[in-house]
Amino acid sequence: xxxxxxxxxxxxxxxxxxxxxxxxxxxxxxxxxxxxxxxxxxxxxxxxxxxxxxxxxxxxxxxxxxxxxxxxxxxxxxxxxxxxxxxxxxxxxxxxxxxxxxxxxxxxxxxxxxxxxxxxxxxxxxxxxxxxxxxxxxxxxxxxxxxxxxxxxxxxxxxxxxxxxxxxxxxxxxxxxxxxxxxxxxxxxxxxxxxxxxxxxxxxxxxxxxxxxxxxxxxxxxxxxxxxxxx
Numbered sequence: 001x002x003x004x005x006x007x008x009x010x011x012x013x014x015x016x017x018x019x020x021x022x023x024x025x026x027x028x029x030x031x032x033x034x035x036x037x038x039x040x041x042x043x044x045x046x047x048x049x050x051x052x053x054x055x056x057x058x059x060x061x062x063x064x065x066x067x068x069x070x071x072x073x074x075x076x077x078x079x080x081x082x083x084x085x086x087x088x089x090x091x092x093x094x095x096x097x098x099x100x101x102x103x104x105x106x107x108x109x110x111x112x113x114x115x116x117x118x119x120x121x122x123x124x125x126x127x128x129x130x131x132x133x134x135x136x137x138x139x140x141x142x143x144x145x146x147x148x149x150x151x152x153x154x155x156x157x158x159x160x161x162x163x164x165x166x167x168x169x170x171x172x173x174x175x176x177x178x179x180x181x182x183x184x185x186x187x188x189x190x191x192x193x194x195x196x197x198x199x200x201x202x203x204x205x206x207x208x209x210x211x212x213x214x215x216x217x218x219x220x221x222x223x224x225x226x227x228x229x230x231x
Contacts, residue, residue: 001039001063002106004032009112013134015145015196017222019171022194026147029128033117036110039063039084041102049084050076051098058102065103121157124149125189130196139218142199148189158197159184165202170195171221 008029015022037043040063041055049064050071065086071079072090088100115132128145131137142161148154160166160183168178168185172195178185180202189195204215213224 001036001066001103002109003066004036004039005106005109005112008032008116009133012116012128012132012145013130013137016130016134016137016140016143016171019196019223022145022172022196023147023192026126026128026145026194027149029117029145030124030126030147030149033113033126036113038067038082039107041084044084048079048082050079050086051101054099054102057099062102062104062107064101065106120146122154125154125156127158141201141215141218141220144197144199145194146189146197147194148191151191153191154189155186156189157184157186158199161199162201166199167202167204169198169200169215169220171198171223172196174221174224 011025012029015025040060041049041052041058042060044064046052050073064084065088067082067084069081069083071077071083071085072087073085076083076085086101086103088096089098091100112133116129118127118129120127125146125148130143130145131140134140144158146156158168158178160181166181167176168181168187169175170177177187177195177197187195187197198220200215200220205217207214207217208224209219211223211225212219213221
């Protein structure tokens with residue numbers, strides 16, 4: 001569980017600097033967010049977890065340490081995978097209680113997902129905040145990754161983040177997808193594709209520095225020159 005949450009920490013902000021990873025990381029995050037609920041006993045079927053009878057101690061917010069194909073415990077080797085369990089009782093046999101299969105330290109890392117993920121108006125398309133875990137980034141405009149898992153084009157609604165009129169720039173295509181927007185904008189996302197939308201001040205000053213594109217002196221697109229062969 002902790003490894004899943006922690007993987008999002010560096011992977012999601014990575015796409016700000018190299019948008020070629022946008023589809024892969026967008027797809028991974030959607031699947032990870034969907035599957036993560038099975039770490040928690042209230043979502044995993046009882047016949048796929050080792051101690052469902054003790055789930056009350058979790059208060060609905062503490063999950064199993066992880067999921068495994070076949071249980072490590074002889075008493076639970078009959079369970080069909082995936083099996084939710086933890087290693088606690090194996091660390092000090094006979095002394096660590098069964099409840100130590102629930103992971104307090106791992107569950108605490110759910111805040112990483114919580115800071116990154118927001119729903120959109122389309123079920124299954126997430127808004128992923130690229131700045132939430134990019135702790136040492138320079139000045140940046142609000143930036144979000146969207147991935148469309150569907151086989152059809154979807155229209156998503158994007159709310160403005162600056163409190164003033166914005167232009168929306170997609171670093172994947174190197175194009176502005178909306179201009180002079182005050183509250184929200186509708187953008188189309190093609191099948192199984194991703195967009196990285198940066199919300200910048202409307203009519204901002206565009207400049208170029210080496211391979212980067214900046215608006216009002218703040219980098220918007222780190223790979224502009226390779227993508228557009230400009231300026």
